[in-house]
Amino acid sequence: MKNYTSSNEPTSATCPACGLLCDDLILNATGAESVKNGCAKSITFFEQSFQTDISASASLFGKPCDLNTAISAAADILRKSKQPLFAGLGTEVQGMRSLMRLAEKSNATLDHMHSESTVRNTLTMQNSGWLTTTLAEIKNRADVILAIGTDIVTSHPRFFEKLVWNTDSLFNKPTPEIIYLSVPAENTQAGIAPNGTSPTVIPADTASIPEIVNALNALLHHKKIKADTVAGVAISTLQAVADKLKSAQYAVVVWSAASLKFTHAELTVQSIVQLINTLNENSRAAGFPLNSGDGDTSINNTSTWLSGYPTRSRLVNGKPEYDTYHFSTKKQLDLCDALLWVSTFNPHSPPDIKTPTIVIGHPNTQLEHQPDVFIPVGIPGVDHAGLMFRVDSSITLPLKKLRDNHLPSLSDVISKIEASL
Amino acid sequence: MITLLKNGKIYDPAHKKDGVIEDIYIYQGRIIPKPLDPSKISQTFDLSGKVVMAGAIDMHSHIGGGKMNIARMMLPELQQKQAQETKLLTEPEAHICTPHCSHHAVPSATDTGFRYIEMGYTAAFEPAISPVNARQAHLEMGDTPMIDKGGYAMLGNDDYFLRMLAAKKDQKAINDYVAWILHATQAIGIKVVNPGGINAFKFNQRRLNLDENNSHYQVSPREILQSLSRAVHELGIAKPLHVHCNNLGAAGNFETTLNTMGASDGLPMHLTHIQFHSYGTEGDKKFSSAAAQISEALNKNKHITADVGQILFGQTVTASGDSMMQHLNAKHANPKKSVIMDIECDAGCGVMPFKYRDQNYVNALQWAIGLEIFLSAEDPWRIFLTTDHPNGAPFTSYPHLIRLLMDKAFRNETFAKLNLDAQAMSNLASLSREYSLYEIAIMTRAGASKLIGLNDRGHLGVGASADITVYTDQPDREAMFAKPDYVFKNGELVVRDGVVTKVVWGATHTAKPAFDIGVEKDLKDYFDKYQTMQLDNFKMSNDEISHDGRGSIVVHDNKQASL
Structure with a gap:
């Protein structure tokens, strides 16, 4: 019998474990298996969170120290640094607001741990724009869902349960037709309707997604394709997909930039966007880009209204700069003279580099090499309140404090470092 | 601690003042009548020839x-x-x-x-x-x-x-x-x-x-x-x-x-x-x-x-x-x-x-x-x-x-x-x-x-919030309005010669008319069935705006402002 929450009463919670940000969870004081409306990810998240060492101490090179000592050591490192890198950035809105203030004072470069994926979408949006939708529109309108290169549920487990197999919808839509393109058949179980209807599964390599999407685009433009197959997929199969998309009341095309692991994947995202634009000339369709988690949508939005730019940015004497190529963590690890690694939702380890490193994050962060400074902080939505953006960016929801302990919040710590700079 | 804005040309249409020369007294963020005891005036701005309006x-x-x-x-x-x-x-x-x-x-x-x-x-x-x-x-x-x-x-x-x-x-x-x-x-x-x-x-x-x-x-x-x-x-x-x-x-x-x-x-x-x-x-x-x-x-x-x-x-x-x-x-x-x-x-x-x-x-x-x-x-x-x-x-x-x-x-x-x-x-x-x-x-x-319906803004009458802008009267109206000499926010000088001299945080203005809370019964049902968030999370509390100590909420009367 684990005591999950500070009270013995069932407590409602908002789950920050994925972009769906489900706020209908009920945590019981009795154990993980009794998380009402839980999913694989949320149960893992809350189990992991409630098993943290709430008495974890700050440390310098692995030696425990008090919080103030760690804060002044962190401030020392940043004071000496000319080019610090703030990476990881696994936090929510309030944490990011404080990080932005600190970045301004220390001329830091900012990059989120999942930017490699996010940037594929951002570049497309900045190049051509897109037409997208949100969860409630999918729930009430979508009658055809095309998932490209993603099974959706690995990253967003309750997608089908909440948005696709719902029996209540505003417009009495039929049960949606599901089409998986380039998703391994064994990962398409979630797409089987409650009445047993199987999804359409079109197997193909991830690497051939660009080719297939381009063929779909050609078909939508009534272009003749001379080949019988494209990347092993019969043209007739693709024509059937195109026809379904065209005749849908509201087709939704889902992709996950994280799964498009090939060079210049932004061009493929652009092809997907083009497909959606073409459909909208005569009927309705919309895109739904999935996110990668660890607060990626939250911190990029916060950064954008505070500085004008999403991450992969830098503040130079108060002036923001933006470069999705040069300001990547990978590039900056070679150039920075100090690293501040932040990961509060999950115990992600910092990259191993020789430069002075400050780690502020999850109390259970596994540290192979002891950083100069480690400061364990509370988990947003468990140890303190917070604010989080949903995958569709349109909704921001409060995260609740679920238990009492002495772990400081990230913004407390960052503000103190800022004050002692 | 009274601030005196002296001899400005006042443009205050709410009080039908069209360029009259008058003094304005500010105390604790608001415009007050001329004080009986002039020794309490701690700060005076001579605005002779300047144009004075409420903050825009x-x-x-x-x-x-x-x-x-x-x-x-x-x-x-x-x-x-x-x-x-x-x-x-x-x-x-x-x-x-x-x-x-x-x-x-x-x-x-x-x-x-x-x-x-x-x-x-x-x-x-x-x-x-x-x-x-x-x-x-x-x-x-x-x-x-x-x-x-x-x-x-x-x-x-x-x-x-x-x-x-x-x-x-x-x-x-x-x-x-x-x-x-x-x-x-x-x-x-x-x-x-x-x-x-x-x-x-x-x-x-x-x-x-x-x-x-x-x-x-x-x-x-x-x-x-x-x-x-x-x-x-x-x-x-x-x-x-x-x-x-x-x-x-x-x-x-x-x-x-x-x-x-x-x-x-x-x-x-x-x-x-x-x-x-x-x-x-x-x-x-x-x-x-x-x-x-x-x-x-x-x-x-x-x-x-x-x-x-x-x-x-x-x-x-x-x-x-x-x-x-x-x-x-x-x-x-x-x-x-x-x-x-x-x-x-x-x-x-x-x-x-x-x-x-x-x-x-x-x-x-x-x-x-x-x-x-x-x-x-x-x-x-x-x-x-x-x-x-x-x-x-x-x-x-x-x-x-x-x-x-x-x-x-x-x-x-x-x-x-x-x-x-x-x-x-x-x-x-x-x-x-x-x-x-x-x-x-x-x-x-x-x-x-x-x-x-911002009753205490947009004018320079007694009781108004002292949001005040002072311009030099120039024939080039663009130059004039681009760069005020002074801006006061809630009585504090925050801009001098078009440059911010002090950072302050303003309020959020709201209207909150009375209603029957029974409306939430059907809304809750609607949210549970068709929406993708809880009704309670849809609603923003006052605290969300004011908790950081910077923000504040002003609730305006739900009736037509009387001017």
Whole structure:
């Protein structure tokens, strides 16, 4: 019998474990298996969170120290640094607001741990724009869902349960037709309707997604394709997909930039966007880009209204700069003279580099090499309140404090470092 | 600790003061009568010869929320370019830059606050908060320093309201829902964008006229306007229903606009960015000015107020809740990109960059149409100075716009440089009116305050919040309004010579009319069945705005401000 929450009463919670940000969870004081409306990810998240060492101490090179000592050591490192890198950035809105203030004072470069994926979408949006939708529109309108290169549920487990197999919808839509393109058949179980209807599964390599999407685009433009197959997929199969998309009341095309692991994947995202634009000339369709988690949508939005730019940015004497190529963590690890690694939702380890490193994050962060400074902080939505953006960016929801302990919040710590700079 | 502003020329239309020389006394953030004991005056500003007005109020400016952040995110090149570029004074749209002047169409929250206060604006209102996105809008406004803010919540395309209307729910039920939305979104007014049209777009309708039905709900924009204007009126909300008409930007849309004026059966309505809704179909290019018809109707219909939404030439971005019309117009985007969203059975949005060019026939005529409307409006209390920031131009262009209104020679000189066909289609050169300082003060202060119901702002009477702007009276009105000598926010000196000297945080203005909480019973059921968040999380608490110690909430009486 684990005591999950500070009270013995069932407590409602908002789950920050994925972009769906489900706020209908009920945590019981009795154990993980009794998380009402839980999913694989949320149960893992809350189990992991409630098993943290709430008495974890700050440390310098692995030696425990008090919080103030760690804060002044962190401030020392940043004071000496000319080019610090703030990476990881696994936090929510309030944490990011404080990080932005600190970045301004220390001329830091900012990059989120999942930017490699996010940037594929951002570049497309900045190049051509897109037409997208949100969860409630999918729930009430979508009658055809095309998932490209993603099974959706690995990253967003309750997608089908909440948005696709719902029996209540505003417009009495039929049960949606599901089409998986380039998703391994064994990962398409979630797409089987409650009445047993199987999804359409079109197997193909991830690497051939660009080719297939381009063929779909050609078909939508009534272009003749001379080949019988494209990347092993019969043209007739693709024509059937195109026809379904065209005749849908509201087709939704889902992709996950994280799964498009090939060079210049932004061009493929652009092809997907083009497909959606073409459909909208005569009927309705919309895109739904999935996110990668660890607060990626939250911190990029916060950064954008505070500085004008999403991450992969830098503040130079108060002036923001933006470069999705040069300001990547990978590039900056070679150039920075100090690293501040932040990961509060999950115990992600910092990259191993020789430069002075400050780690502020999850109390259970596994540290192979002891950083100069480690400061364990509370988990947003468990140890303190917070604010989080949903995958569709349109909704921001409060995260609740679920238990009492002495772990400081990230913004407390960052503000103190800022004050002692 | 009393501050004395001595010998200023006071322009305070709320008290009919048109350039009288008077002293103003400030104590604890408010204007007070002349103190009996002059020894308590600790600070005196000699304002001899200076023009003194209340802090300006922008009653319609997109300063926060999802679509602005989308605009920022999709247009990094605007900010990058702006960081390098200085405008040439020979360009028609050029204005006198303050040292920190940003022509950036979508400044960050921080810059927004700074640019406003540097021009003597002490409040701005976000006119398009989609209720599901209210938290983000307030987060962004919460990070906007220096000025007061507030917003109008969008209704009329949300499925909850349209279901009520289709089910012919009684007006009381509608009123309760409207009031509940105001509370839940911490807004001060209600807006409707393309009534019914954003929703219709989700059902693949591409245009919606005033008396055309939304195909699913079988209700018309006119019915939506009737219902919402009545709700706003009966709830005693000071701010009239804020209406972005159907058919924005379409040639011939002036008829929709004229008919919309009649849709509320005489109840107050505010038609926003009316310039974008004043287009005829005459001439070879089938695009003409209908400013004359619109102005005539505006002058006649005393229940209607309007802001102009002036366009000025240059690069900007259009960001609107009107996904239907933005999708239709996306082909005109420059650079060519657009973000369109269907949002949460609640709203929509469309964002695209746009470059207004002085040699383009349509753009040049749009510029002239806006000015024609300004100059033909007989009652300055019913017309407001806006560029629909950033849609017509960034708000930083206001000093330039003020000069166009106050300086006929300058206006005609600019007009003479525009596309010749557009010149031929406009009667602008024949309009000789020049706005006075008093009229500018009405449009940008007293009128805006009265319209929104900000009882203690926008004027310089005893008891008013001491938001005060002091200008040097210069013949070049652009230079004058770009760089005030002093700006006081809540009695504190925060700008000197156009430069911020102290960072302060303004309040969030709201209206919270009483309503029957029983409305939540059906809403809870609706949220549980059809929405994707809990009802309780949809609602924003006061604490969310004020907990950081910077923000604060002002609740205004739900009755017409008495001036």
